[in-house]
């Protein structure tokens with residue numbers, strides 16, 4: 001195997017000892033964590049709509065009558081009183097939204113496995129989207145191939161051996177201690193159906209269905225078990241769903257599996273690979289490889305990396321793994337990737353394994369456009385649409401405003417009322433506004449005006465809420481109140497600390513970005529002149545970003561001290577990334593202040609969660625500081641990455657994987673200004689390399705190669721006609737009028 005092929009897989013010489021070593025597969029909706037054990041295999045299963053409980057109206061009707069009082073208390077600096085009032089009047093009723101649940105486990109017990117296991121290996125082949133387990137025991141060689149097919153909406157497990165009639169197994173479903181909510185039934189003599197309730201009022205019901213298709217041998221069911229005896233090969237097919245999408249999920253899954261049972265395995269595999277590759281295969285990244293490292297098991301490579309060794313091949317695998325994970329957890333028709341993508345084995349997961357929209361859900365989608373997976377962005381757009389109706393109610397009931405809003409979390413039902421009574425986070429109504437910027441970014445990359453015309457009203461409605469929500473301060477500026485700078489705490493000169501505030505810097509950066517996006521959209525699609533003028537007038541009255549006493553970007557309107565200077569959120573640099581109002585060339589003073597902000601955060605222990613570290617990579621990339629960007633890529637892998645390369649908050653949280661992948665892309669290509677920049681933050685140790693298929697705003701796809709840190713060749717493919725400007729080390733500035741469908745080559 002060549003080193004290039006090695007970088008396209010994760011592999012291990014031992015089965016997973018725990019969940020953080022298991023390997024994920026998924027088709028956006030259905031997922032499994034594969035432990036890869038020889039005799040007693042476990043697949044921990046998820047389906048994206050298995051959530052506890054039904055939809056509710058949690059809006060607190062006491063919010064609006066108390067809003068003037070709350071604003072007054074905040075503006076007068078009576079923070080304790082304001083907090084007490086907010087905690088009672090603003091909190092959702094009840095406090096918590098819904099949470100995500102596991103579907104269950106599929107347990108496989110193999111017969112004839114009494115002897116020691118030899119030549120064991122398990123892998124996740126990123127190039128094909130297939131996991132494989134192989135070993136020899138008792139002189140018989142066994143192989144399992146596993147994948148989650150998007151075209152066939154099923155998980156497929158193929159078991160083969162080199163001995164005719166060599167496979168015997170028992171399969172059953174399990175659901176930890178929650179078995180009172182489910183029941184397994186036989187399905188003829190070759191299948192099982194696990195039916196159950198997700199729980200809670202108005203909650204969904206779910207079904208998981210398994211069917212065995214055996215070559216030779218027999219299949220039968222006994223109790224809760226499905227038995228296969230004396231088979232030469234077995235294909236296990238698994239389908240699942242809930243009443244969130246299907247009125248009768250068991251019937252639906254059975255019909256699916258009945259149809260799939262007659263399809264040869266090779267065809268199921270071919271359909272899966274063709275579908276998966278149509279997305280994954282769009283991007284290739286080559287960094288300098290060390291051939292001595294590339295053959296080692298992934299866990300060993302990670303251990304050596306942690307000890308300070310260089311392994312750029314591991315970094316390119318990590319980059320591609322982020323793309324793999326997005327394909328596996330977010331496909332058209334699925335829910336968006338939640339805090340854990342789709343992979344969660346806990347009935348009480350950390351932060352409910354839902355959608356945290358004050359950074360985490362957005363970060364999940366940072367690689368979508370630049371890394372050429374725009375279709376995988378769609379589930380987020382669907383959720384944004386579903387937020388509109390409940391978000392209108394929240395805007396009206398809580399704030400007396402038009403438009404739609406959401407706070408710092410949402411769930412399967414697109415709940416928009418505040419989550420928790422956690423003052424540093426809960427009462428922040430900017431969630432929908434930030435999400436809507438993803439619609440704009442999708443347009444910026446695709447230049448698809450038809451799409452923009454469709455989503456314009458959604459962006460407009462988010463802006464309408466903010467126009468109503470903004471209040472005038474003494475100097476006539478428009479400010480947000482109440483708000484927070486997610487999830488940080490400030491200190492007043494007297495020592496008192498506070499979280500609720502009037503005017504967090506991030507708010508103005510998000511509002512500025514959204515209003516500008518709406519203004520530009522309305523011009524592009526030729527609509528809404530009056531509204532555009534309103535936005536322009538408001539834009540002129542938003543507070544400007546301020547530079548504070550340490551030379552940092554101020555996090556609040558006042559130059560407060562921070563209680564925790566190394567805080568994981570760095571919200572006030574939104575305008576640096578993912579926003580684009582702060583740039584090295586366009587706003588050098590703000591860029592310098594952003595640098596100071598980052599240095600201060602890092603000097604006080606910042607970047608301690610995986611996602612925070614990933615955000616920091618993107619910041620340094622935008623500041624074009626390749627050394628610091630690289631140090632933080634290293635830190636992400638050294639300190640915040642689990643053996644299966646999942647991001648570790650801790651615990652596992654997928655945002656850091658996606659933020660890390662986006663950050664590596666941002667080091668290689670940037671397109672947030674008028675000029676596309678190649679290699680804006682290339683680490684010196686990545687001096688040779690190539691990348692194919694990254695996308696740039698303006699409708700471009702780029703392939704380029706570099707040597708000695710200088711671009712040697714670049715090919716730009718235009719999806720729309722228009723002017724294109726390019727810059728990169730070793731490249732004379734390029735400027736040309738591109739034509740849709742054409743490619744243009746330049747050499748350094």
Ligand code: FUC
Pocket residue numbers: 339351356360425487568569609611649653
């Ligand atoms: C925010 C972050 C936490 C965590 C949680 C899911 O509250 O501050 O670190 O990522 O979301």
